[in-house]
Amino acid sequence: MDILFFGITKDIVGAAQIQLLEEKGKPTTVASLKSFLCQKYPEMAKLSSLAVAVNSAYAQEDTPINNNDEVAIIPPVSGG
Amino acid sequence: MDILFFGITKDIVGAAQIQLLEEKGKPTTVASLKSFLCQKYPEMAKLSSLAVAVNSAYAQEDTPINNNDEVAIIPPVSGG
Amino acid sequence: MIKILSIVDTIDPGTVYAALAHPKSGGICVFVGTVREFTDEQQVVGLEFETYEKMALKEMDKIAEEAIAKWQLNNVVIQHAVGKKGVMEPVVIVGASSAHRPECFEACRFLIDTLKATVPIWKKEMFKDKSVWVSAHP
Amino acid sequence: MIKILSIVDTIDPGTVYAALAHPKSGGICVFVGTVREFTDEQQVVGLEFETYEKMALKEMDKIAEEAIAKWQLNNVVIQHAVGKKGVMEPVVIVGASSAHRPECFEACRFLIDTLKATVPIWKKEMFKDKSVWVSAHP
Numbered sequence: 001m002d003i004l005f006f007g008i009t010k011d012i013v014g015a016a017q018i019q020l021l022e023e024k025g026k027p028t029t030v031a032s033l034k035s036f037l038c039q040k041y042p043e044m045a046k047l048s049s050l051a052v053a054v055n056s057a058y059a060q061e062d063t064p065i066n067n068n069d070e071v072a073i074i075p076p077v078s079g080g
Numbered sequence: 081m082d083i084l085f086f087g088i089t090k091d092i093v094g095a096a097q098i099q100l101l102e103e104k105g106k107p108t109t110v111a112s113l114k115s116f117l118c119q120k121y122p123e124m125a126k127l128s129s130l131a132v133a134v135n136s137a138y139a140q141e142d143t144p145i146n147n148n149d150e151v152a153i154i155p156p157v158s159g160g
Numbered sequence: 161m162i163k164i165l166s167i168v169d170t171i172d173p174g175t176v177y178a179a180l181a182h183p184k185s186g187g188i189c190v191f192v193g194t195v196r197e198f199t200d201e202q203q204v205v206g207l208e209f210e211t212y213e214k215m216a217l218k219e220m221d222k223i224a225e226e227a228i229a230k231w232q233l234n235n236v237v238i239q240h241a242v243g244k245k246g247v248m249e250p251v252v253i254v255g256a257s258s259a260h261r262p263e264c265f266e267a268c269r270f271l272i273d274t275l276k277a278t279v280p281i282w283k284k285e286m287f288k289d290k291s292v293w294v295s296a297h298p
Numbered sequence: 299m300i301k302i303l304s305i306v307d308t309i310d311p312g313t314v315y316a317a318l319a320h321p322k323s324g325g326i327c328v329f330v331g332t333v334r335e336f337t338d339e340q341q342v343v344g345l346e347f348e349t350y351e352k353m354a355l356k357e358m359d360k361i362a363e364e365a366i367a368k369w370q371l372n373n374v375v376i377q378h379a380v381g382k383k384g385v386m387e388p389v390v391i392v393g394a395s396s397a398h399r400p401e402c403f404e405a406c407r408f409l410i411d412t413l414k415a416t417v418p419i420w421k422k423e424m425f426k427d428k429s430v431w432v433s434a435h436p
Binding site for chain 3: 315320323325326330331333334335336385386399403406407
């Protein structure tokens with residue numbers, strides 16, 4: 001599963017994209033992905049907010065994520 | 081005294097400017113000028129509103145008008 | 161603070177941005193009035209504007225000053241065209257720039273609303289077979 | 299009905315008028331966001347924007363459709379720039395045209411407010427000695 005990072009999350013992770021390999025404990029919902037990331041990258045837990053887009057649309061906490069979804073991490077937006 | 085006309089009042093009078101000669105009964109306030117004009121040009125009385133500018137500023141009904149003032153008749157404005 | 165007030169033959173919306181951009185401005189709001197093809201389902205061939213220019217500029221200045229007193233603005237533009245204008249052509253442009261967006265939006269709306277109410281400019285709607293001074297009669 | 303949604307390198311405010319003018323429109327309202335020189339009294343050298351373009355265009359489309367459903371609009375434009383922008387440069391432009399002016403003003407304000415809240419675009423403020431992702435931290 002590929003995960004895209006933007007803005008400050010790209011800086012925190014040090015990459016625009018990472019791949020989560022198949023393994024036990026791989027997150028299967030938005031909520032579990034977020035807690036997985038915040039544990040792995042403690043700086044991510046300090047952000048004002050953290051949203052996740054699944055297939056380029058905002059997802060809910062309980063939205064499932066599958067291997068072929070395009071998953072993106074959305075830190076606080078600041079366009080305009 | 082010269083009086084300037086704009087918009088529909090120019091069409092009613094048939095001139096952009098008329099000169100009121102010195103004579104008895106010449107209007108000396110905005111109010112008397114307006115009633116003078118509405119009597120002379122009955123179409124002017126039918127307008128939605130009729131304002132008068134003295135020296136290029138909106139004047140009140142009781143504003144005096146003198147020979148060397150620039151007096152203008154302001155029918156309903158419709159800019160924009 | 162730049163204040164541009166003018167009666168012009170032709171309005172070029174693209175040029176007002178240079179006038180409104182300002183290092184202290186984060187927002188620019190601009191309103192352009194254009195000629196509509198239909199009024200009450202009657203087809204409009206064009207509009208013709210005339211003005212009492214000396215007084216119009218004074219009234220525009222009053223409006224600009226009132227806006228500047230009311231909101232924290234950097235630049236203000238009020239331009240109105242005169243002469244004949246065809247469908248889709250711009251006839252008036254007003255704009256303001258400010259540090260944050262609420263101010264420029266509110267000021268811009270105030271500028272056009274007040275211009276329409278007080279600035280001595282008159283508009284004749286030209287239809288195929290007649291022409292009418294707008295708002296002249298009740 | 300023309301709807302222009304795009305992520306661009308450079309915004310040219312002058313060109314959006316051609317896109318917004320419409321025979322049925324009497325009013326066009328446009329908002330341009332520009333780079334301010336100071337944030338909390340700190341001098342800004344420039345801003346740098348990045349986006350998740352595929353999603354940004356989808357979110358812009360949602361905003362445009364919501365505006366079209368809410369107000370009687372003829373045309374809508376939403377453009378955002380990416381890359382580095384210097385002081386006074388435009389970074390975003392939104393606009394709408396409608397028969398009468400209240401609709402285009404309200405829609406224009408809605409477009410920019412909603413864009414700022416939902417469209418995945420990120421802004422880094424570059425100061426002389428540091429750079430900061432805006433709004434990232436509480």
